[in-house]
Amino acid sequence: MNNQDNTSEHWEAQIKAMLRELEIERAPASLRARLKRIPTEESAGSRRWLGMPRWVPVGAMAAVPLLVLAMVMMTQSPTVGPQQPEYTEAEILQARQDVLTAFAYLERVGERTGRQIEDELAEQLSSGVNDNVARYMPFTNQSEQEDKS
Amino acid sequence: MKKYLLTMAGAAGIALLSNAAFAQEDELRGYPGYVDFGQLGSIFGEPTVEIAIGKSLLGLVSAFTAGEDPQVANLFSRLDGVRVRVFETDSLADEAFDFVKDASSQLSSAGWESVVTVNSADEQVRIFMKMNKDVVEGITVMAVEPHEAAFINVIGFLDPEELARVMDHFDVEVHGMKIGGDEDSEADE
Numbered sequence: 001m002n003n004q005d006n007t008s009e010h011w012e013a014q015i016k017a018m019l020r021e022l023e024i025e026r027a028p029a030s031l032r033a034r035l036k037r038i039p040t041e042e043s044a045g046s047r048r049w050l051g052m053p054r055w056v057p058v059g060a061m062a063a064v065p066l067l068v069l070a071m072v073m074m075t076q077s078p079t080v081g082p083q084q085p086e087y088t089e090a091e092i093l094q095a096r097q098d099v100l101t102a103f104a105y106l107e108r109v110g111e112r113t114g115r116q117i118e119d120e121l122a123e124q125l126s127s128g129v130n131d132n133v134a135r136y137m138p139f140t141n142q143s144e145q146e147d148k149s
Numbered sequence: 150m151k152k153y154l155l156t157m158a159g160a161a162g163i164a165l166l167s168n169a170a171f172a173q174e175d176e177l178r179g180y181p182g183y184v185d186f187g188q189l190g191s192i193f194g195e196p197t198v199e200i201a202i203g204k205s206l207l208g209l210v211s212a213f214t215a216g217e218d219p220q221v222a223n224l225f226s227r228l229d230g231v232r233v234r235v236f237e238t239d240s241l242a243d244e245a246f247d248f249v250k251d252a253s254s255q256l257s258s259a260g261w262e263s264v265v266t267v268n269s270a271d272e273q274v275r276i277f278m279k280m281n282k283d284v285v286e287g288i289t290v291m292a293v294e295p296h297e298a299a300f301i302n303v304i305g306f307l308d309p310e311e312l313a314r315v316m317d318h319f320d321v322e323v324h325g326m327k328i329g330g331d332e333d334s335e336a337d338e
Contacts, residue, residue, distance in 0.1 A: 087209055096210045098200045099225065100319050102233045105299050107316050109292045110309070113267050113274050 177203060180229050182279045182287015182304040184256065192248055193236035193298060200233040207231070218318055224311050230304035238298045245293045249273045252291060261289065271295050 027035075087095075177183050190196070202210075211225035238245045256277050257263060267274035272294050279287040290301040 087206065089213075092206070092209050092213050095202050095206045096214065096225075098202055098233075099207070099210060099228075099231050100315070101198070102200055102231045102301060102303070103312055103315055105233060105235070105292075105301050106288075106290060106303070106307075106312060109274060109276070109290050109299065109301075110312075112272075112292075113265050113276070116267050116269070116272075116274075117265075 177201075177230050177232075177304070180287070180304045181281065182285075182302070183230065184232075184287070184289045184302045186232065186234050186300055186302065189234055189236070189248075189300060192244060193238065196234045196236050198233060198235035198299075200231060202231045204229045220311070221315050221318055224307070224315060228303065228305035228307065230302075232302040232304075234300045236298045237296065238293060239296055245298050246273050249275055249291050249293050253277070256289060261287075 026032075178185070207225050207228050207230070211222045214225060215222040236245075250273075253263065253266075253275050256275075261277040261279050263275065264278050265274060265276035272292070274293075275289075275291045277289040278285055279289075285306045287305065288301075288303045288307055290299070292299045
């Protein structure tokens with residue numbers, strides 16, 4: 001048993017010595033150059049996404065919350081909206097003229113409908129009064145007819 | 150890289166601008182006295198007069214008028230919006246009359262109170278008010294004649310007496326017809 005162990009140790013030492021003596025074959029220079037380029041190409045490739053530089057989608061992703069925040073601020077409340085636009089004096093005067101034009105339309109419609117309602121009421125009232133007068137005082141109607149003839 | 154930057158900036162700009170327009174419309178829609186006149190264009194075509202003034206500009210108009218007439222300025226400041234659309238209706242009087250009837254029933258079902266109704270052969274007028282208890286939140290006027298249709302929506306409180314006072318103070322011409330200002334004094338003479 002002991003003799004057997006010594007033999008295997010002897011063989012192991014002999015193989016190791018032979019391996020140490022082996023000369024390492026060097027790869028061709030062109031292959032080594034190509035292998036050296038791989039890490040650089042890999043890292044360059046990793047910086048692109050769907051054909052775009054990687055910072056583009058990153059920037060876009062960063063802009064999304066800003067856009068959402070801006071939209072929320074603008075839609076939430078009339079007072080918490082975007083900065084009020086600045087108007088020139090001419091624009092304010094024009095706006096006042098526009099409001100007055102709107103009022104003028106209101107006034108015109110009001111006046112016209114008022115007149116129409118007054119006319120309608122007057123007509124109905126007068127015909128109502130005339131009918132009653134003619135019914136209870138027929139001579140009035142008769143005298144009117146005589147006057148006309 | 151520049152191309153991508155420009156594309157991104159453009160997209161963001163368009164998104165913000167269109168959102169601002171929607172926000173403005175939403176701001177007006179938020180008021181109870183607001184009436185959507187959106188479908189008028191599809192019936193009557195291009196308006197001859199189109200006015201839409203929001204609260205911010207009315208505030209500036211109020212401030213601008215305060216030195217001239219504080220009471221008129223106060224009236225402007227109480228308004229949230231003024232919208233007017235006027236159309237020529239030469240060839241579509243019947244269609245316009247039908248629209249007024251439909252719109253009136255829609256306003257009534259939306260809680261607007263009919264104040265004045267004029268139905269004559271050549272004219273239809275409807276005046277509606279939106280009330281919240283004793284507060285007037287809006288006035289809507291639809292007036293259709295054979296040649297013209299006017300749709301007015303005042304958002305906020307407008308007292309008719311104040312309106313008369315404003316019209317007395319300022320001279321305004323609508324289609325060559327002078328309203329307010331010297332007109333009354335001429336009539337008095």
